[in-house]
Amino acid sequence: MSWKLEGIFDETEIPFMPQIYSDGEYSDLVQCIFDRGGNNMNQAEPKESLRHRIYNSLKPDWAFGFVLLVGLGLLVLEVQDPQEQVMAAWSATTIAGAAIMFTVIIAFLATILAALDRKKTDDYHFQIMANSAIIAIITAIFVNMVWSLAEPQLGTMSVQILIAILLFAWGLGYFFYRWRGFGQ
């Protein structure tokens, strides 16, 4: 059996399942055209894969609606009832060292998980999540700057308030991109 991709391989007929598409990121490409028996899927009724069914059950809209509400709730609660500050038992140098080490480890793990997330989840939703995360970071930084200017009236911003703003802005950014898109 052979197949043809006009315009991609100069209209050369390629033997079925070429190496370039048989593994890695493009393996889905072959799977979306031919099933394991070599039947053309374009003619067949579509079958939902297990991964697709699992993904469909996740519902990112609901998840980010929840994130948005949690962020909003935390913000309101933290402003009304701020957590008491606990004095550190360790020296400043130890705390700085531990913070740097912990940040590097968590950032490394987050990078691995994000790469896995990108590979396994829907590209559209991953792009929305990533873009809205940028919105959230920018929002949190600017709100923190403005809050610092009004510190005598508002008091010092706690870490919990900053996290609440980050989550709230992430949820807002997600729904903003769902509504407007980012193709324009």
Next chain:
Amino acid sequence: MKNRLKVLRAERDWSQADLATRLAVSRQSVNAIETGKYDPSLPLAFKIAALFDMSIEEIFLRD
């Protein structure tokens, strides 16, 4: 970026959900591509082109 996805899908009498299942993406992805809210990644564009047995340039057009 404009595209002919909706027309090509209609020619085959596929719903957005049918196309999404064939491409192993969410129905929202197909809807977002069709309405121009989202430009697909290169691997997904290749997948779409392969599914319709066309080149990418025949499906996706520059503004």
